[in-house]
Structures are given as C-alpha cells and as structure tokens.
Amino acid sequence: MRIGRVTRTRGAAAGAETGEGRGGPRRDPDETPRGVPTMRYEELTGQVQAHADLPDRQAAERALRATLETLAERIPDGVADHLAAQLPGEAAESLRRVVAGHETSPQRRADARTHGEPFDLTTFAGRVAWRSHATEDTAVREATAVLEVLDAAVSPELMTKVGHVLPPDIRELLPSTRAEEY
Numbered sequence: 001m002r003i004g005r006v007t008r009t010r011g012a013a014a015g016a017e018t019g020e021g022r023g024g025p026r027r028d029p030d031e032t033p034r035g036v037p038t039m040r041y042e043e044l045t046g047q048v049q050a051h052a053d054l055p056d057r058q059a060a061e062r063a064l065r066a067t068l069e070t071l072a073e074r075i076p077d078g079v080a081d082h083l084a085a086q087l088p089g090e091a092a093e094s095l096r097r098v099v100a101g102h103e104t105s106p107q108r109r110a111d112a113r114t115h116g117e118p119f120d121l122t123t124f125a126g127r128v129a130w131r132s133h134a135t136e137d138t139a140v141r142e143a144t145a146v147l148e149v150l151d152a153a154v155s156p157e158l159m160t161k162v163g164h165v166l167p168p169d170i171r172e173l174l175p176s177t178r179a180e181e182y
C-alpha cells in the first residue's frame with residue numbers, strides 16, 4: 001500500500017455552490033463561548049458523509065468514530081480533552097473513551113498526558129481501517145474528510161495544536177492550508 005499526499009476530492013466549486021466555503025460552515029467566535037459545540041452531531045456526520053462521498057449516515061458515523069478514536073491515541077490527552085469539549089457529545093465520547101483507557105496505569109497515564117502514543121501514518125491508517133471495517137486507502141480518504149470537517153467545526157487555535165502534536169506524515173491528512181502552516 002502506498003500512502004502519500006492526499007488528494008482532495010471536494011473542489012472550490014462545491015463550496016461555492018452552497019456558500020459554505022472550505023470545509024463547511026465556520027463558527028463565528030463572537031456567537032458562542034469557547035468550548036461549546038457549535039456544530040450539531042447530525043451536521044457533523046452529514047459533512048463527513050459529503051466530504052468522504054459516503055453512501056449513508058452510518059458509514060459517516062463509523063468513519064468519524066474510527067478517526068477520532070485513533071486520533072485520541074496519537075495526541076496528548078489534554079489536546080484530546082480540548083477537542084472533545086468543542087464537539088457534540090456523541091462525537092466527543094469517542095475521544096473521551098480512549099482518554100479514559102489511558103488511566104489504567106500511572107506510566108501509561110503519564111505518557112499519554114504529554115505525548116500520546118507514537119505511531120506513523122501507516123499505523124494510523126491501519127487502525128482507522130480496522131475500526132471502520134475499510135481498506136487502508138479508504139481509511140485515509142475518510143480520515144482526511146473527518147479532519148477537514150473538524151477543521152471547520154472547532155477553533156482554529158485548537159486545530160493548530162492538533163497539527164503541532166502530529167508527526168509530519170499524519171499532518172498531511174489535515175486540510176492543505178492547515179498542513180502548510182507547519
């Protein structure tokens with residue numbers, strides 16, 4: 001399997017049709033307090049379904065859950081907690097479940113708090129694929145769509161933190177404008 005730079009399938013024309021722009025509706029920082037989910041779960045999964053060109057809402061939910069759980073394993077627990085705080089409860093649960101699992105031993109808790117589990121894009125893709133019952137290529141495409149939707153759903157500062165804690169190969173799954181910041 002060759003995992004390289006991800007090609008975006010959603011072009012500017014698609015965003016122009018809906019008036020949403022890159023990644024869907026952006027939150028207005030003056031409208032809601034920090035940490036309060038601004039995108040409903042149905043909207044979040046609908047955006048994932050559209051971005052990943054998935055056949056139904058259940059496939060979008062599987063992709064979202066698989067990506068968030070794998071992301072929570074890779075990033076420090078504090079960043080995962082902040083991400084969970086800005087997502088609807090159903091999506092946040094995927095992150096919180098993994099963070100809670102890190103509480104099983106003091107050593108694991110200490111490592112997870114500061115570093116997350118070290119693994120590369122191949123392992124990331126394999127874990128997302130296993131969780132979503134998809135091929136690794138499909139998992140990369142779906143994870144890219146999830147990260148693009150997350151970029152629109154949470155604060156830019158938080159997505160910058162997420163990008164900073166990811167290794168360069170996984171960081172390439174972020175929207176191209178975000179990935180270029182690093």
